[in-house]
Amino acid sequence: MDPLAGKKILLLIGGSIAAYKTPELIRLLRGCGAELRVALSSHAADFVAPLALQAVSGQPVRQSLFSPVEEAAMDHIALARWADAVLYAPISASGLARLAQGLADDLPSTIVLASRAPLFLAPAMNTAMWENTATQRNVRQLRDDAVTFFGPESGDLACGETGAGRLLELIEVVDQLRLALAPKPWAGWNVLVTAGPTWEAWDPVRGLSNRSSGRQGYALAQAAAERGARVTLVSGPNALTCPTGVERIEVESAQEMLAVCQGIVQTARIDLLLANAAVADHRPAKTSAEKQSKGELPEQLFLLANPDIVHRLHDDPQRPRYILAFAAETHNDEERAVAKLRAKGADFAVVNDLRSGAMGGTENAAVLFCADRRWELPRSNKLDLARALLHHLATCLHGRN
């Protein structure tokens, strides 16, 4: 389940041109299952229509501090109490100045002062305004007050300049909020995830690989980071974006993946290895640094077996504390698959149902074997499956850490 599902998010919108993006932000948050209430500063309504916000949030939108009609629906103090989290996005330079001083002279600043919920600010303004000494002083003050900032980032600004001050990409705002609000059963855990296929080059343009998209491994990395783990993702070639809060190291071949993983386990104490990579079992015995012409291609390709990464990491004196390995099989082969993974050193096993279209697809179904327990992970998108898997694993390891 998405950690934002059921969360009560109070979105405050300030007087910045980036306010025009907020209907989409509301749509994204509601798509995660969050409950939304929206309040605007008086200038925000110049940049985004309150009616549009009401339509996408499905709730009345508050615009003024002392409106008899709005106060009758839910007074601003009740609104401040209702929230699990307050997201002020975008917040302008004057919005930051108000909060830094603890003023309560417009609707957003009054709500912030009246709320005990965690506060997240996503600033958006002209570069000179962001870099101004007064703004930076306000930012320092708010950080000292334990307020969390999402961005801003650098890029093209509505004023025509390019530089710092741009509202963080909306999807990043949502990802960062999710990271901040998710429960943290994996806090303090160092998790290493391997993901994707490997590419076993034969010459610069040809090689051996498989149909793994890397999506399940990336989803595991994201879900572990959401739940508080410090995550390193060692990834074979793919076009996926690194999840927020995850450190990614990109590799190509199985041998490279092994070398990088060995380097990691030997320098950092790894608590949990999630070995999701679809490592190529073989590599070409002979490789060429130059592209071979058609006439030069051998009729037969000789192969060498690749090292088994799970096996080698298990045998390392600094072995990860727990290892979870994955097998793509059919249901009938469940027992054999688990035995195979245990033989190579895995403490826990996940057997993927290949009939779910897992390999290369966006959905997956699997069974998790942890200690003497068996959990069915029903067919779902790969991120939800990763979250469910880590939830069960946390339950299983409880008391064994």
Ligand code: C5P
């Ligand atoms: O034996 P099989 O390839 O089915 O085992 C799959 C599991 O072993 C996965 O967890 C995969 O990441 C891991 N593996 C590995 N090194 C290999 C082959 C597979 O770590 N060379």
